[in-house]
Amino acid sequence: MRKIGMIITVLAAALLLSAAAFAEDKAVEANISIGGSWTLDDIDTDEEGAKGTEYMTPVENNAYIDLKGDIKAEKDGIAFEAEGHYQFVDEQEYKAGLDLRRILTLKTDYNRFIHRLDHDELENLEAHVFSTTGAGLFYDFNGDGTNNKNDEIIGSAAVYHSDYGAGDDYYLMRAEWKNEAKLHIPQIPGLTIGFNHRFEERKGLEQARTMSKCSACHVVADSKSIDEETNDYMPSVTLRTGPVVLNYTFMHREFDDQSEEMTNMYNALAASHLGFTNRLQFDDRTGALPYSSTPDSEKDMHTFKARWNVNRHNTFTAAVVYSQITNTSVDDPYDPLNGGYGDEIEMESTTMSAKWHSRISSNLSLNVHGRYQTIDNDEVYIDVVDRTNGDGTTLGDGYATSTLGAEEGLGTGYWDFTRRSGYDLDLTTLGFDVAWRPMLGVTIRGGYEFHYEERDNAEYHHVPDDTTEHSFKLSGDWRVNRTLKLGLAYRLELVDDPYSLEEAVCTPDGSYGEYGGPPGSLYDYSRSYDPAIYSQRVGSRSNQPNSAHEFRFKGSWMPTAILSANFNAKYRTAENDDIDGNEWQQDLFTGGVNVVLAPNDKVSFMTGYNYFNDKYEAMYCIAIYDG
Amino acid sequence: MEYRTEAHTFTAAATYKPMARLGMNANLSYTKGRGNITDLTFESMYPTGDVKLDFDTSSINPNQPYLYDVAYLNEISDYSNLDFTQLDISVGVNYRLxxxxxxxxxxxxxxxxxxxxxxxxxxxxxxxxxxxxVTFSF
Structure with a gap:
């Protein structure tokens, strides 16, 4: 905040001094608006999250002041302009700029507003037939009126919910303040030194969720106070020398989360009988554990860009970007349940891109572009927590067997693993675009793009090793006459092995995972899950298409000077028929028309209509495992 | 399963300036949106289609009821419907003294x-x- 305070002070002083310099200048133009607003309908608390007032901050006040103003002034090569609008403490925007003979330019822009958020009442979880209580339903199968050994409790392995923040209204105040300073040194033409700063603040109350698991899925929601700050500091230098322009920008970002630390006491195991092996890594005996937290992070990014105007017809641009993002919240001593890892975790990314633009003739131009990015994340060792047995037998870390594998004879540490990131990627993009004007009023464009995505740790995440995409596009604009313009476009996407989750669902042949009953034990359901439930999941599932066709149409018509109309339509059909029979298809259509009539200087009319229709058909075949 | 969303949006605006000092404007926006899931039907895995009435006779415990049935999810579609309308109207007049x-x-x-x-x-x-x-210009 001290850095922000210094920036505020410097900018405010610069703007006030410049405003004072213009005070006696007649070239000053200004407007001030003073107003007030009164809300005629009361908004009760249940309605404040309503979609209709999602961004209407002032409605919760019966009356408020509305202040608006702007000022412009210029004298002796020094220009100053500013504007502002104040409605409410959380509904403000200001903008100002100062130009000192084009040697130093300063700009600042601030705005803040309230966004009302939805409150998930969790009642949609009641779509499941057993949802009202975690205890399940008593069904008197033998008619003796007694629940013997829980034999007649059904549905306990289901889902129920608790909203501890019921009735709370959720909202976030978002404020963004951007500052820019540019210095052109007269003695060194072509050299520009810049400094940008961006401050973002998010404060408010939102819904946080977590879930206990086993034997019921107990979904818990509570209200979380949000307090986040992001600061970006971006010094830059640009040099223009002859046909070459070079730019280097460094960015340092700090994300600081001072939000409420949420904790939850997780449910105790609902053991079906004495001696039921507790395989939970944490429950009520662990004490309250954190959830719904966002780690603090830092990001450093170096960007180098070059542009070479080879001649009047050819331009070449290239860029290299290197960035490093660090999770700074996990360097506490190793403690998997509380988020300590003993070290910071980093992600690195390097991107190289280039583009060549050539105006081959007055009617033909060509763009060729390429881009390569590699992303590398730290690996994280996960020590799976072995717990005290549910019936009091201690089988924790250091013992020959653990609670997680005791009955199977597995030793402590058997389930520990190294988590390799699913975002270790190599991305390659190559493509070209051509624009051709065969005759006056007609332009035809075509292009092709190849995209290849290689995943380093695909085998650990059950996703394809790589994905190859081919995109083709063709479009044309036709100026039929002085009143009518038409445009058509077509785009084809063909994807080989789109991103999908392998071994996610059953095959759609009618088979499914079925509880088979465990051998040798009356109540031990655990061994049946692997052969009967998990092993049935052999099919892939994806929400990405392996083919898509998109058609666009647009037009504008202006028959007279007082009447104009424009219309547009888009149809997209996409499908994935290469995911083990779990195919899906999407058909999307949007269309609209707008008409403007301005018969004279005193009257104008505008009307418009837009239509949206999205139909999605999918085959589902799910292995049920809810408990 | 089919999931369909549909929206109609109609907008209109008009301005009228009968004299140099007086200006009037009116805006209207109307949106009707719908969304729903249809044909989401899982066949019950068990003979009667009601898990509460069927016993897993293959289990060691013959009185053990079935615990899982894909038909549990058939109520999802009833919790997935959207149907809303939104109407926004604004009318304004300004006069320069x-x-x-x-x-x-x-x-x-x-x-x-x-x-x-x-x-x-x-x-x-x-x-x-x-x-x-009230506005002041200078």
Missing amino acids: SKMVGLGLNYFYTDFEDDDPYVYGEQDVTVQSLMGF
Whole structure:
């Protein structure tokens, strides 16, 4: 905040001094608006999250002041302009700029507003037939009126919910303040030194969720106070020398989360009988554990860009970007349940891109572009927590067997693993675009793009090793006459092995995972899950298409000077028929028309209509495992 | 399973300036949106189609009821319908008293009707507000 305070002070002083310099200048133009607003309908608390007032901050006040103003002034090569609008403490925007003979330019822009958020009442979880209580339903199968050994409790392995923040209204105040300073040194033409700063603040109350698991899925929601700050500091230098322009920008970002630390006491195991092996890594005996937290992070990014105007017809641009993002919240001593890892975790990314633009003739131009990015994340060792047995037998870390594998004879540490990131990627993009004007009023464009995505740790995440995409596009604009313009476009996407989750669902042949009953034990359901439930999941599932066709149409018509109309339509059909029979298809259509009539200087009319229709058909075949 | 969303949006606006000092404007926006899941039907895995009535006779415990049935999910579609309308109207008038001073008055009306409450509960709301202002130009 001290850095922000210094920036505020410097900018405010610069703007006030410049405003004072213009005070006696007649070239000053200004407007001030003073107003007030009164809300005629009361908004009760249940309605404040309503979609209709999602961004209407002032409605919760019966009356408020509305202040608006702007000022412009210029004298002796020094220009100053500013504007502002104040409605409410959380509904403000200001903008100002100062130009000192084009040697130093300063700009600042601030705005803040309230966004009302939805409150998930969790009642949609009641779509499941057993949802009202975690205890399940008593069904008197033998008619003796007694629940013997829980034999007649059904549905306990289901889902129920608790909203501890019921009735709370959720909202976030978002404020963004951007500052820019540019210095052109007269003695060194072509050299520009810049400094940008961006401050973002998010404060408010939102819904946080977590879930206990086993034997019921107990979904818990509570209200979380949000307090986040992001600061970006971006010094830059640009040099223009002859046909070459070079730019280097460094960015340092700090994300600081001072939000409420949420904790939850997780449910105790609902053991079906004495001696039921507790395989939970944490429950009520662990004490309250954190959830719904966002780690603090830092990001450093170096960007180098070059542009070479080879001649009047050819331009070449290239860029290299290197960035490093660090999770700074996990360097506490190793403690998997509380988020300590003993070290910071980093992600690195390097991107190289280039583009060549050539105006081959007055009617033909060509763009060729390429881009390569590699992303590398730290690996994280996960020590799976072995717990005290549910019936009091201690089988924790250091013992020959653990609670997680005791009955199977597995030793402590058997389930520990190294988590390799699913975002270790190599991305390659190559493509070209051509624009051709065969005759006056007609332009035809075509292009092709190849995209290849290689995943380093695909085998650990059950996703394809790589994905190859081919995109083709063709479009044309036709100026039929002085009143009518038409445009058509077509785009084809063909994807080989789109991103999908392998071994996610059953095959759609009618088979499914079925509880088979465990051998040798009356109540031990655990061994049946692997052969009967998990092993049935052999099919892939994806929400990405392996083919898509998109058609666009647009037009504008202006028959007279007082009447104009424009219309547009888009149809997209996409499908994935290469995911083990779990195919899906999407058909999307949007269309609209707008008409403007301005018969004279005193009257104008505008009307418009837009239509949206999205139909999605999918085959589902799910292995049920809810408990 | 089929999931379909559909929306119609109609907008209209008009301005009228009968004299140099007086200006009037009106805006209207109406949206009707719908969404629903259909054909989401899982066949029950068990003979009667009701897990509460069937016993897993293959189990060691013959009185053990079945615990899982894909038909449990058939109620999802009833919790997935969307049906709402939103109407926004604004009317404004401004009058310039002199080169330096002007007056304005705006009326805003918003009505959101949630005919099929979804995950976030019923979100009906109606708001009317009146705003007056005076402008100084120099």
